[in-house]
Amino acid sequence: MRRVVVLGAGLTGLSAAYHLRQGGVDAEILEKGGRAGGACRTVERDGFSFDLTGHLLHLARAESRKLLGSLGVTRALRTHRRRAGVALAGTVTPYPIQINTYRLPREVRRDCLLGFVEARMKPEDPAGERATFAEWVLSRFGEGLARHFFFPYNRKLYCTDPGELTTEWVGRYVPRPSLADVIEGSLGLYRKPVGYNATFLYPRQGGIQLLADTLAARLPDLRLATGVRAVHLGERELVLDTGERMGWDTLVATVPLSRLSAMTVDLPAELCSAAAGLRAVGVVNLNLGVRGPAPRREHWLYVPEERFPFYRVGIPSNHGEVAPAGCHTLSVEVSVPTGVTPPADLAQRCFTGLSELGLLRDRSDVEVVEQVTLDPAYVIFDSARPGRVAALRDHYRAAGVMLSGRWAEWKYSTMEDALWDGAAVAKRMAP
Numbered sequence: 298m299r300r301v302v303v304l305g306a307g308l309t310g311l312s313a314a315y316h317l318r319q320g321g322v323d324a325e326i327l328e329k330g331g332r333a334g335g336a337c338r339t340v341e342r343d344g345f346s347f348d349l350t351g352h353l354l355h356l357a358r359a360e361s362r363k364l365l366g367s368l369g370v371t372r373a374l375r376t377h378r379r380r381a382g383v384a385l386a387g388t389v390t391p392y393p394i395q396i397n398t399y400r401l402p403r404e405v406r407r408d409c410l411l412g413f414v415e416a417r418m419k420p421e422d423p424a425g426e427r428a429t430f431a432e433w434v435l436s437r438f439g440e441g442l443a444r445h446f447f448f449p450y451n452r453k454l455y456c457t458d459p460g461e462l463t464t465e466w467v468g469r470y471v472p473r474p475s476l477a478d479v480i481e482g483s484l485g486l487y488r489k490p491v492g493y494n495a496t497f498l499y500p501r502q503g504g505i506q507l508l509a510d511t512l513a514a515r516l517p518d519l520r521l522a523t524g525v526r527a528v529h530l531g532e533r534e535l536v537l538d539t540g541e542r543m544g545w546d547t548l549v550a551t552v553p554l555s556r557l558s559a560m561t562v563d564l565p566a567e568l569c570s571a572a573a574g575l576r577a578v579g580v581v582n583l584n585l586g587v588r589g590p591a592p593r594r595e596h597w598l599y600v601p602e603e604r605f606p607f608y609r610v611g612i613p614s615n616h617g618e619v620a621p622a623g624c625h626t627l628s629v630e631v632s633v634p635t636g637v638t639p640p641a642d643l644a645q646r647c648f649t650g651l652s653e654l655g656l657l658r659d660r661s662d663v664e665v666v667e668q669v670t671l672d673p674a675y676v677i678f679d680s681a682r683p684g685r686v687a688a689l690r691d692h693y694r695a696a697g698v699m700l701s702g703r704w705a706e707w708k709y710s711t712m713e714d715a716l717w718d719g720a721a722v723a724k725r726m727a728p
């Protein structure tokens with residue numbers, strides 16, 4: 298019988314093993330962490346439940362509900378209508394900003410409207426598919442929205458100039474309104490739900506860990522605290538942190554492509570340099586358990602302005618039972634270049650920024666601080682990425698390694714995608 302090993306027990310690896318098992322193939326899962334879930338884990342501290350960063354379940358595919366039903370988690374999840382805002386120019390306006398400029402100061406609103414109208418009057422998409430993200434934003438949204446929101450926000454998120462980014466990832470994630478929508482939005486008249494995240498699901502109790510725990514409970518061959526330190530493609534062999542060696546016939550790799558490449562001992566030199574050129578940012582997540590009622594009713598706020606270190610602040614207790622009575626939680630996200638240690642004064646700068654935005658009344662209200670760094674967190678889509686990823690993917694595939702999931706495939710995707718990425722691998726391996 299062929300031996301199938303899954304590397305990593307995040308949602309992709311768990312889903313791959315689950316679907317393989319459904320198809321009659323038993324796969325061993327090796328996970329270096331002490332708990333399954335990867336980026337979708339929840340840490341419990343002093344009565345607070347903190348997801349490693351805000352994790353809300355957005356479902357774009359009808360069959361996802363069926364999958365959740367067959368896992369028996371549907372009733373444990375509650376559907377929420379998004380309440381999100383953009384904190385800009387001393388105020389908060391609803392998200393998406395392009396159809397909600399009405400709360401912004403008049404000068405900013407004028408810039409956004411004028412820019413949008415001017416962009417509409419120009420010939421569409423001068424750079425076509427080869428447009429950079431910066432060109433794409435200017436041609437679709439105009440100079441005002443670019444300057445006030447899209448450029449500073451994405452520069453902060455990706456620690457990269459928007460002119461260096463491509464547009465492959467924008468797809469369903471950046472809603473594009475009509476002129477009528479934008480005008481209605483400037484008057485506060487736009488009411489329809491919009492975007493891939495207009496609604497989302499979240500566990501009724503506790504954090505997003507529920508999804509991983511549900512899958513893990515169905516997988517007897519899950520080995521936690523079992524890190525892999527080396528991969529030999531030629532011999533089809535793994536070396537575990539303990540020194541144990543393990544062979545495979547098919548390896549499903551869900552760990553970041555950069556890390557997999559670094560631990561592959563017999564990767565050809567040109568592919569090592571392709572892997573070294575893969576770019577990403579890490580995210581420092583500062584989770585706070587805070588005394589008192591939540592400062593606002595939004596689920597999260599985007600924060601584009603450069604003077605604030607964070608690009609987004611979530612208020613998870615506004616959608617989940619994640620804080621003791623009389624308390625709330627804040628989830629603060631800061632991007633850092635990959636591999637870079639966050640500055641020592643980062644938490645302090647975040648507290649100052651939160652106070653300035655009215656999100657933290659008093660530093661002494663903070664009961665618990667839980668800081669974690671996810672690295673890589675966001676892949677940087679530059680023009681070299683597709684070629685580098687394809688070369689690595691093809692080489693691994695020829696050696697019996699299937700790359701699956703957000704970081705193994707070096708892409709932008711969601712938890713729902715992770716569930717289906719894992720399912721797709723299992724389908725491809727069906728006997």
Ligand SMILES: Cc1cc2nc3c(=O)[nH]c(=O)nc-3n(C[C@H](O)[C@H](O)[C@H](O)COP(=O)(O)OP(=O)(O)OC[C@H]3O[C@@H](n4cnc5c(N)ncnc54)[C@H](O)[C@@H]3O)c2cc1C
Pocket residue numbers: 304305306307308309310327328329330333334335336337350351352353354355523524525526551552553556580630671673674675701702703704705710711712713715
């Ligand atoms: C800041 C941020 C916010 C996000 N918010 C959302 C959201 O709101 N909604 C949403 O749907 N998605 C969100 N996502 C995306 C979501 O986190 C991913 O799509 C999903 O977690 C991908 O799961 P994965 O299994 O592919 O990867 P991971 O979760 O990274 O799983 C990989 C696993 O491999 C293990 N591993 C690594 N190296 C080794 C090794 N050497 N040996 C053994 N095991 C190893 C890791 O410990 C990990 O458990 C967000 C992502 C980020 C970064």
